[in-house]
Structure formats: C-alpha cells, structure tokens
Amino acid sequence: MLLDIEGTTTPIDFVHNTLFGYARARVSSFLGRHWEDPDVRADTARLGAEHLAETSEAAPPAWRDDLPAVVRYVHWLIDRDRKSTGLKSLQGKIWEEGYRSGELKSQVYPDVPPALEQWQGQGIHLAIFSSGSVQAQQSLFRSTPAGDLTRFISSYFDTTTGPKVVPKSYLRIAASLDHSPGHVLFVSDVVEELNAARAAGMRTTLCVRDPASAPADGVHPAIHTFDQLDARMTGPAPEVSPAHPPLRRKTREAVADWMSRQGWRVSKAGWQQEPELGFHVWEEEAPSDGRPHALWVDDSMVRKLTPEELVRVLDREEVAGEIRISYKVRIEERGAEYRVSVVPRRSGEFRRQE
DSSP, X not given: OXXXXXXXXXXXXXXXXXXXXXXXXXXXXXXXXXXXXXHHHXXXXXXXXXXXXXXXXXXXXXXXXXXXXXXXXXXXXXXXXXXXXXXXXXHHHHHHHHHHHTSOOOOOOTTHHHXXXXXXXXXXXXXXXXXXXXXXXXXXXXXXXXXXXXXXXXEEEOTTSOOTTOHHHHHHHHHHHTSOGGGOEEEESOHHHHHHHXXXXXXXXXXXXXXXXXXXXOSSOEESSGGGGHHHHXXXXXXXXXXXXXXXXXXXXXXXXXXXXXXXXXXXXXXXXXXXXXXXXXXXXXXXXXXOOEEEEEHHHHHHSOHHHHHHHHHHTTHHHHHHHHSEEEEEEETTEEEEEEOOOOTTOOOOOO
C-alpha cells in the first residue's frame, strides 16, 4: 500500500499552517548556522538550478548564492506551495531540528496509527509517497502523539523519484517495491495524483476527510477513514492494463474540431500508455486511403493547458503538416518547449510515406 501524507494521513492545516510557517520563520537563522554544511550547500545548489529553470512569467526574486537572496527565494517558493525538491529537502532539515528540540509535534488522524499497525500485522508492505523529503516524512511519523510510527512503514519516496502527477513516478515506485503496479493501492486526497497512479496501472482510492466534499463522479473509490480500506485491499487485483485518465470534454472537443479542420474526422479520444509517458490519442475514423491519421498528446499537456492554449500549440508547432507526412505523430512537453515526433511503428504497421 502506498500512502500520501497531506490530507490523507495528516491534516492539511497542520502542514500548511504549522509546518510551512515554522520553516518560513526559521529559514534565515537555520541557513546562518549551517551555511557551510555540505548537505545544506547541496540544497542551495539545487535551489539555484531550479531558479535557473524558472520561466520569466513566474518572476521569482533575483538569485545570488548568498544568505539574503536564498532566503527570499525560499520564502517565495513557500508562499506558492511549490513542490521544489531543493525547498523540500531544506524544510525537512529545519523540521528535524524542531522535532528534536520539542518545539514541533506532528499530527496524524486518529484512525491512522491503529490502521498502520493492523496492516503490518496482515503482512501488507506500507510505503509513503509525498512531496516532502524522505527526511521530513520520517521525522513526521517518528514524532506523533501516538508515538513512533516508522516501525510500521517500510519505504519512503519523495520528488527525487519524480513528480506526483506523472505516471512514470508510480512505475518507478512499483519497481522499487518489487510489485507489479496492479498489486499496489495508492491512497491520496489529490485526484491528479490518483489519475497518474491509475495511468501507471495502480489501484487508487480517494481519501476525503470531509464527507461533505466527496466527488460524485466515481472515477476513484472514496473513503473518509482508513477503516474503510479493508474491503478494497482484500478484493481481487484489477487488470494491470492502465486505465484512461479523465479528459475534459472541452479539450476532447477542441482537439477533435482541430483534427476536423485538417480533414480528419474524429469523434472520440483514446489512451495509449507508453513506458515513459501516457498519451491521449485522437485517431481518424474511416480514412480514405485505409491508413488513419492520428495525434498523440502528452497527458501533462492536457492537464496543464486550456483547450485554446493546446490548439494554439498544435498550430504553432505545425503538427498538422507532420501528421500529413507521417500519419501518426505525438507531441510531448519538454520543459518550457514541446517535442513533435513520429510515433514508432509497431510490427505490421505501414511504413512512413515519404
């Protein structure tokens, strides 16, 4: 079983108000005391690299490798709840000091300690996947009012494994756990994370601590406490083939209309899971020459871009012209740019027509 922390095992208010506030207030003094520590220098180096990769639209404060500039950038990241690996590593070190001094005491929901103990007794491998660093995760579970809960947890994963909204991260975790994705249950309060885990083939459950806010679409089974997880764990494993992540109707229709304007009639979108990425697929119906034109769009683009923005990217990158030549073309996000490439042929498919 793979568990999220914020909003799943631990109240969101504790993370945002207590932990984030504690780190924000102490980052300057902590860096002042530990500026020359190799591990802290590694964090500031990572922060510098992340700052360099920021887009101009983000407008972060100017970067210099000195205490005031690093503090300003860290405050900027915290205020925006950015999932920065450098920030999370630095926060974990600050929180560790707080737990050790007794200034901090972590929080978990009351149903969490007995559930972890019960699942361990049943031989269930328990793991954590959180945006917080592994150090921060371990400190939190070691310092709960119910005592040290780390004895129930076998593995920890943070953003060094990959982003929580990317299917590849979950494939890596399953491989590390030595389980097929279909035998791992991921529990989180964030639908986008569950979509990525499901696209990788994992079972998923939405943890909704406030029963009044449970969604009604039923894409992911919902629970309110860990007591409700037993039935889902003892049921049969699902098919390992990845599920189709949700696709907004407006996005589906906008791309279908774009395909139609190129002369390719499309009425629905499919899904194709590749080893590295997942793609939404719009494929021509009843092609005149017997070979369908198809567009594959990286799932991260579909999630991040509005329908209008996505269509503008397709036009700007001249994707239609490449599809006319190559028939099957995919577009994927590469940092602040996009990569257009021919979908590799599988055995029995037509060769590219020059």
